[in-house]
Amino acid sequence: MNRAIQLAPVLAAALALAACAGEQPASEPSAEATTEPAAAAQAEDIATLLASANPDRGRRLYIQCRACHTLIAEGNQLLGPNLRGFLDRPAGSAPGYEYSEALLASGIAWTPETLDAWMQSPSEVVPGNKMIFAGIRKTRDRADLIAYLQRATAEN
Ligand code: HEC
Numbered sequence: 001m002n003r004a005i006q007l008a009p010v011l012a013a014a015l016a017l018a019a020c021a022g023e024q025p026a027s028e029p030s031a032e033a034t035t036e037p038a039a040a041a042q043a044e045d046i047a048t049l050l051a052s053a054n055p056d057r058g059r060r061l062y063i064q065c066r067a068c069h070t071l072i073a074e075g076n077q078l079l080g081p082n083l084r085g086f087l088d089r090p091a092g093s094a095p096g097y098e099y100s101e102a103l104l105a106s107g108i109a110w111t112p113e114t115l116d117a118w119m120q121s122p123s124e125v126v127p128g129n130k131m132i133f134a135g136i137r138k139t140r141d142r143a144d145l146i147a148y149l150q151r152a153t154a155e156n
Pocket residue numbers: 062064065066067068069079080081083086090091092093094098099100101102103110115119128129130131132133136
């Protein structure tokens with residue numbers, strides 16, 4: 001009984017999201033590039049989705065990052081920097097890794113919101129950075145991955 005009451009707001013949020021998804025206009029063939037959702041709305045989405053994100057699913061999605069990044073303490077610098085503890089730090093602060101000037105000058109601090117935008121399109125967030133990655137389209141996938149990174153970079 002209590003549990004059902006606790007779940008109610010979560011369900012309401014899920015329904016609200018489903019409703020939002022349903023509101024998107026049917027895609028018409030057009031020469032215009034698809035319009036991006038407003039940044040604010042997106043930040044809200046990721047915060048909401050994170051509350052119910054699945055880090056175990058995120059662990060499987062991390063396969064897309066593993067070729068270039070280690071997550072363990074003092075893990076090797078591969079093509080990309082070691083990501084241990086990167087959340088809440090300024091971009092470009094893993095010791096011993098040679099970052100691009102673009103990322104060093106970006107002024108970004110890594111939060112779920114900035115990481116979400118970065119994973120969606122690193123080249124748009126920091127033009128000229130050297131992470132060659134097409135981006136993850138689905139907000140749900142990014143939320144699950146962020147939940148996994150939050151867990152994994154804090155472990156051991
Ligand atoms: C092809 C290799 C490659 C892949 C795949 C890749 N990255 Fe990167 N990543 C890089 C490189 C190179 C940089 C350094 C960028 C720079 O200095 O401009 C970087 C930087 C980063 C940073 C900034 C770290 C810091 O210390 O500021 C984050 C966060 C990050 N990557 C997350 C991810 C995530 C999450 C994925 C998977 C969804 C991923 N990367 C996939 C190569 C990669």
